[in-house]
Amino acid sequence: MKITIASGKGGTGKTTISTNLTSYIASMGNSVVLADLDVEEPNSALFLQTKLLNTQTSNKMVPNWEEVDCTLCGQCAKNCNFNAIVAMPSEILVFPELCHSCYACSELCPTNSLPMTAARIGEIKKFKVDGFDFIEGRLDLGQEMAVPLIAQTIEYTTKNYPNHIKIFDAPPGTSCPVIEASRGSDFVMLITEATPFGLNDLILAVETMRVLDQKFGVIINRYGIGDASVEEYCQKEGIPIITKVQNDKEVAKLYSKGELLYKKIPHFKNSLDEIISFIGGIDA
Amino acid sequence: MREIVVVSGKGGTGKTSLSAAFSYLEGDNAIVCDCDVDAANMHLLLDASFSNQRDFFSGEVALIDKELCTNCGKCADVCRFDAISIADGQHVVDPISCEGCHYCSKVCKKDAIEMKTQKAGDIYTSDIKNETKMVHAKLGFGAENSGKLVAKVKQDAKLLALQKNKAYVITDGSPGIGCPVISSLSGANLVVLVTEATISGLHDLERVIKLVKTFNLKAVCIINKYDLNEEMTNSIEKFLKTEEIDVVGKLPYDETFTKALAMAQTIVEYDSNSKLAINIKNSWEKIKESVS
Numbered sequence: 001m002k003i004t005i006a007s008g009k010g011g012t013g014k015t016t017i018s019t020n021l022t023s024y025i026a027s028m029g030n031s032v033v034l035a036d037l038d039v040e041e042p043n044s045a046l047f048l049q050t051k052l053l054n055t056q057t058s059n060k061m062v063p064n065w066e067e068v069d070c071t072l073c074g075q076c077a078k079n080c081n082f083n084a085i086v087a088m089p090s091e092i093l094v095f096p097e098l099c100h101s102c103y104a105c106s107e108l109c110p111t112n113s114l115p116m117t118a119a120r121i122g123e124i125k126k127f128k129v130d131g132f133d134f135i136e137g138r139l140d141l142g143q144e145m146a147v148p149l150i151a152q153t154i155e156y157t158t159k160n161y162p163n164h165i166k167i168f169d170a171p172p173g174t175s176c177p178v179i180e181a182s183r184g185s186d187f188v189m190l191i192t193e194a195t196p197f198g199l200n201d202l203i204l205a206v207e208t209m210r211v212l213d214q215k216f217g218v219i220i221n222r223y224g225i226g227d228a229s230v231e232e233y234c235q236k237e238g239i240p241i242i243t244k245v246q247n248d249k250e251v252a253k254l255y256s257k258g259e260l261l262y263k264k265i266p267h268f269k270n271s272l273d274e275i276i277s278f279i280g281g282i283d284a
Numbered sequence: 285m286r287e288i289v290v291v292s293g294k295g296g297t298g299k300t301s302l303s304a305a306f307s308y309l310e311g312d313n314a315i316v317c318d319c320d321v322d323a324a325n326m327h328l329l330l331d332a333s334f335s336n337q338r339d340f341f342s343g344e345v346a347l348i349d350k351e352l353c354t355n356c357g358k359c360a361d362v363c364r365f366d367a368i369s370i371a372d373g374q375h376v377v378d379p380i381s382c383e384g385c386h387y388c389s390k391v392c393k394k395d396a397i398e399m400k401t402q403k404a405g406d407i408y409t410s411d412i413k414n415e416t417k418m419v420h421a422k423l424g425f426g427a428e429n430s431g432k433l434v435a436k437v438k439q440d441a442k443l444l445a446l447q448k449n450k451a452y453v454i455t456d457g458s459p460g461i462g463c464p465v466i467s468s469l470s471g472a473n474l475v476v477l478v479t480e481a482t483i484s485g486l487h488d489l490e491r492v493i494k495l496v497k498t499f500n501l502k503a504v505c506i507i508n509k510y511d512l513n514e515e516m517t518n519s520i521e522k523f524l525k526t527e528e529i530d531v532v533g534k535l536p537y538d539e540t541f542t543k544a545l546a547m548a549q550t551i552v553e554y555d556s557n558s559k560l561a562i563n564i565k566n567s568w569e570k571i572k573e574s575v576s
Contacts (some may be wrong), residue, residue, distance in 0.1 A: 008323045009295060009296070009325070010294065010295010010296050010323075010382070010459045011294060011295035011296010011297060012295070012296060015484065031503075039462035040459075040461045040462045040465075040491075041293055041294060041459070041460055041461065041487075041488045041491060042382055043294075043483075043484040043488065046483045046484055046487055047483075047484075053385060058414075078398075079386070079387075079390060081344070081384060081385050081386045082385070101364060102364055102365075102383060102385030102387050103362070103364055103387065104362075104385055104387035104390065106519055107362070107387075108387075108390065113361055120390050121571050128310055140463070141491065141494050141495055141498065142495070142498060143462070144431065144462055144463035144466060145463065146460075146462045171460065172322075172323070172459055172460075173322035173323055173424055173430075173459070174322050174323060174423065174425065175322050175389035176430075177462070179380065183380075185553055186373075194544055195545050195546060196325075196328045196546065196548060197300070197325045197328060197545060200323075200325045200328055201323040201325060204425075205323075207425045208425050210425075211380070211425045212380070222542075225539055225542045225543075226545070226546050227540055227546050240417050240430065249512075249537065252482075252509070252537065253512055253513065255482055255483075256480075256481055256483065256509075256512045256516055257481035257483065257513060257516075258482075258484075258511035265505045272326065
């Protein structure tokens, strides 16, 4: 079972729900693993007491120019559709940040002068937490492309924990990183807040899920402030509302310190119970 | 003309609410620019007219012509993105997986693969509150290249500001540290970092500041929800001091942010004499001093 926790808008509570839900599921004696896929700004670890077990480098494959046999024909630059290669009169320049690792330049080079080599883009860390393992993908600063690292973090988690319940904490937004974090999951939970911003970004996220033909439901966070438009929208569209988490300044205060909430706030725990009973009804 | 870019790393810190408030305060002295194209929502606070729509094309997707295709499978062999599969005996491209690299079309012996340019989104130059204009965009569902769309939105906003001889471009940046935020930051005269007094607020601030420093940009910071955790606020201030970044505002945890939003108003309109509104006005004055 793979569940992705996502949202169009940032700051709606993805990480809060992901960390608390995983910890709570583990406390009930279930095998569960959490993976932080918000590789640009991973911060699930801040809310967990972690012990680092191991770190592995995450790479992407990029061409590496070898001068020896190169005739400077310039075919590589023509074959690159991402402007990652520039053929100069006396050398070939490669811009690794722009490379999408399609291998066209390398495999179509008549003199094999652009072998693909691994270039670091970030790392994948495995941590021990009380009751479960936690995996984090972390993109190096200055790297532009998050998608390859997200894919590798999912692959690592799926391979190493085939029989666990897998909770994925997704990046915010509606474009490529979220798509990578959502496709292949059994269910996506979209977290929103009951405000016009929340509704606007929820609609975008819902459209993305529909393009992907992905099963999804909605969690309304900070319920009680704002307006009723998110609920009305979900009802009209026939989207299940999994739970409504009450707005509570106490939640914000505990969050600010990096504490888990369900042990201290009964209404929050009730919401997790609703999420878990919902998960029980998902066909995976 | 000076470009001020508001970014936050972490979402939900109040970045858009503050950008909209600054835009409202500056009125027709500024052009406004929403670079959070992934989940654009500044238009909700500024009553944007969605005028002057243009298509934004970016990226390509492979399309296989069934008449010409002999199903030799060469295309699927070279594709690194698992975008080509066989359905009912015919090779087909999954447009969501396709990266648009052209490799398949280059190796196809029958020239059966055409690369189609994709419409990736819409760009608008809208009339907004307080007699000014905003350039903003809507990314297509599942479309890529949001970094390129950000660059285009910014370019259009800057051109408009130059044409109309405006003093400022106020840009609501994208979240994160990847390609859209890198595009948002490029060429900024001043970066306004909005953070919150939470453990994740500090963590994400540290990462976004490293990014800002690699581009050698000048930055100032606003700490939102500072009273949620005063200890955290102290840590943030200490950290900013070592980075030589001035704090131009400290705002309390205040549900006015949400109430104003529910009324589709900026905070400075909702209750222009409140302590919060005055605080925000003072921050904006300090920001303008920093960029002058």
